[in-house]
Amino acid sequence: MKNLKILIFLILVNVSAFAQKEELKEAQANYSKGKLQEAAAILKKIEYLIINAPDEVKTDYFFTKGNVHKELATKNIDAAANFTIASSAFQDVLLYENESRNYKYAFKASSALKEMKSKLVDGAYKDYKEGKFKESADKSYEVYLFDKKDTLNLYNAATSSLTAKDYNASIKYFEELKKINYSGKGMIFYATNKKTKEEEAFTSMSARELSVREGLYEKPRNIFPPSKKEEILTSLGYSYLERNDFCNAEKYYEEGLQTNEKCMDCYINLVYVKIQEKKQIVDQMAALGNSTKEMQEYDILDAKKDEVIKSAIPYLKKALTIEPKNESAMKSLLGIYRSLNMTNEYNSLKSSM
Numbered sequence: 001m002k003n004l005k006i007l008i009f010l011i012l013v014n015v016s017a018f019a020q021k022e023e024l025k026e027a028q029a030n031y032s033k034g035k036l037q038e039a040a041a042i043l044k045k046i047e048y049l050i051i052n053a054p055d056e057v058k059t060d061y062f063f064t065k066g067n068v069h070k071e072l073a074t075k076n077i078d079a080a081a082n083f084t085i086a087s088s089a090f091q092d093v094l095l096y097e098n099e100s101r102n103y104k105y106a107f108k109a110s111s112a113l114k115e116m117k118s119k120l121v122d123g124a125y126k127d128y129k130e131g132k133f134k135e136s137a138d139k140s141y142e143v144y145l146f147d148k149k150d151t152l153n154l155y156n157a158a159t160s161s162l163t164a165k166d167y168n169a170s171i172k173y174f175e176e177l178k179k180i181n182y183s184g185k186g187m188i189f190y191a192t193n194k195k196t197k198e199e200e201a202f203t204s205m206s207a208r209e210l211s212v213r214e215g216l217y218e219k220p221r222n223i224f225p226p227s228k229k230e231e232i233l234t235s236l237g238y239s240y241l242e243r244n245d246f247c248n249a250e251k252y253y254e255e256g257l258q259t260n261e262k263c264m265d266c267y268i269n270l271v272y273v274k275i276q277e278k279k280q281i282v283d284q285m286a287a288l289g290n291s292t293k294e295m296q297e298y299d300i301l302d303a304k305k306d307e308v309i310k311s312a313i314p315y316l317k318k319a320l321t322i323e324p325k326n327e328s329a330m331k332s333l334l335g336i337y338r339s340l341n342m343t344n345e346y347n348s349l350k351s352s353m
Contacts, residue, residue: 140160233259
């Protein structure tokens with residue numbers, strides 16, 4: 001009986017392996033005919049069987065899967081998601097071939113990965129230029145996941161998300177930039193397009209030199225951009241502000257001031273945070289009734305409200321030392337002095353305007 005069970009098991013394994021190969025051939029045939037969706041569906045159906053397949057079948061499967069999803073992405077069918085699937089599949093090809101030391105698809109898989117990265121970068125740039133900021137952000141982030149050493153793509157994803165007003169995504173990406181201590185340091189290679197007369201940035205010095213040698217560009221120059229740390233902090237502050245998360249907004253604007261004590265955006269937006277906190281307290285006061293307990297609570301909140309708005313004064317004074325004629329800061333400070341009955345301070349500032 002034991003031998004019979006073993007025999008049945010071996011028969012089932014062989015039948016399963018045969019079915020895998022046949023369905024894989026069917027998927028490959030559909031891919032060759034350009035029937036990409038059909039090929040992807042077959043590959044999805046047999047995916048769970050591949051775990052226990054021989055290494056040769058695994059590499060055939062993942063190489064086919066990579067090609068199918070790469071082609072779907074190239075045809076702009078859910079490009080970011082399909083590039084991710086394709087990238088993962090090609091990386092699996094390299095993994096299994098390294099383990100087996102049988103390099104059948106390694107070169108083609110590596111070439112496909114490089115090509116996909118290039119297409120995603122180009123696609124992200126094209127989307128941004130066309131005003132498709134969310135699509136650009138998605139593609140830039142996929143490139144970053146594909147090659148985490150190239151952190152510029154994470155920065156591009158963050159700034160594109162902010163432009164798209166996708167604040168959940170911008171917070172995610174800017175938080176990640178902060179976590180990896182991104183500063184944006186590194187040389188940027190510029191040259192002037194002879195045809196358009198506009199200066200353009202190149203991805204590398206060699207790419208620029210090639211264009212200059214071809215006679216398409218002139219006036220090459222290199223620059224070191226300023227650190228992006230302040231921008232990351234203020235962008236986080238702004239993103240949280242737009243989500244009405246005043247606690248985190250205040251935290252990042254304060255941190256921004258530690259990076260640059262002359263950050264006007266930080267001072268002005270910290271004042272805005274205090275005004276919003278005051279409004280929340282006023283709403284709490286308005287919701288109270290006339291009981292003794294509630295009237296006592298009202299007095300506590302009233303004092304707290306004044307302290308909150310008073311805490312905005314140093315920010316405005318500092319802003320005015322940086323920009324003495326900043327009309328917005330002056331008007332805000334006058335409004336606070338008036339609301340707190342600070343008559344002398346109000347008259348003094350008014351007379352200086």
